Amino acid sequence: MAGKILVILLIGFLAFAYQAIKPPPPKICGSPGGPPITAPRIELSDGRHLAYKEQGVPKDEAKYKIVFIHGFDCCRHDVVIASTLSHDVIESLGIYIVSIDRPGYGESDPHPQRTPKSLALDIEELADQLELGSKFYVVGFSMGGQVVWGCLKYIPHRLAGAALLTPVVNYWWPSFPSNLSTKSYYDQLLPDQWTLRVAHYLPWLTYWWNTQKYFPSSSVAAHSPDIFKTQDMQLGPRFDGSQEKYRVW
Structure with missing residues (x-):
């Protein structure tokens, strides 16, 4: 009898532990019960959606086309370079900025199997669909820096330049x-x-x-x-x- 009770308690503990370590299912934007879609989005080749926001001069007039990747607890609206540069500077330099919601943030679909390579390929696909040209710049802020590292490794041929702003590092x-x-x-x-x-x-x-x-x-x-x-x-x-x-x- 005592053995059966121990087995039941063990099963109950394992079930509780599994629920504790398993994240809840995400609420997909635009799905029943999910948040509404307010941002422009592209559909990626695997069916996911990536939300973005464009700022600066029109891209067909831009001298510098920048893909900005936000950090932790941020989204496509938090573009550090756009908020620190004056409108006159952006205009005079011919800067176009497109910022994205990283997968699972804001209005971009989650990607539980994401890797540094998949993030870099998301950026490349975004650039192709928005017709940014053969080369573009990437800027990563804080945790967005991991995406820049992935771009440098997996799509270096598409980069005109890359910058890291206060990046998070891997101490290992x-x-x-x-x-x-x-x-x-x-x-x-x-x-x-x-x-x-x-x-x-x-x-x-x-x-x-x-x-x-x-x-x-x-x-x-x-x-x-x-x-x-x-x-x-x-x-x-x-x-x-x-x-x-x-x-x-």
Whole structure:
């Protein structure tokens, strides 16, 4: 009898653990019960949709055609270079910017099997459908930098140039000097160190770690002010103010 109870308890625990580590199904934009579609989107070759936003001069008049990739907790509206450059500068330099919602963000369909290569190919397909020409520029902000690295590796022949703005790095990259990456890793807040350890060594636990309440997880996801310097705190309200236009709380 005791053995049967233990088996039932074990099955119950495993079922609970499975539900805890499995992310809920995404709500697809335009589907029943899902958010509405408000942005222009392209349909990719695998049937997914990628939302985008165009800014700057008309692309057929542009000297510089830039694909901008946003960071964490952002979307196609958060284009750092567009918000920091004046309209006159953009006009005089002939800058055209198309920003995207990365897969699973904003109004772009999720892609659970995405890889650095698939993200780069998404960018290439976007450029082809929008007729940006044989070469274009890519700019990645924060976590958007991973997409730029993928573009440099998988579609370098399509790039006129690439830029990284405050990119997030992988502390386990072998090409980094180990003393530098180690020091930088331990300069982070302790919750962020543990979040990265979980994501690196136990990626299947990432969703649970970022949603559980027993231990402090990502300071970035929690919008903790502890991660900011004095200058960041001064500029933060300007960034938050720009996001109020489209955020739904």
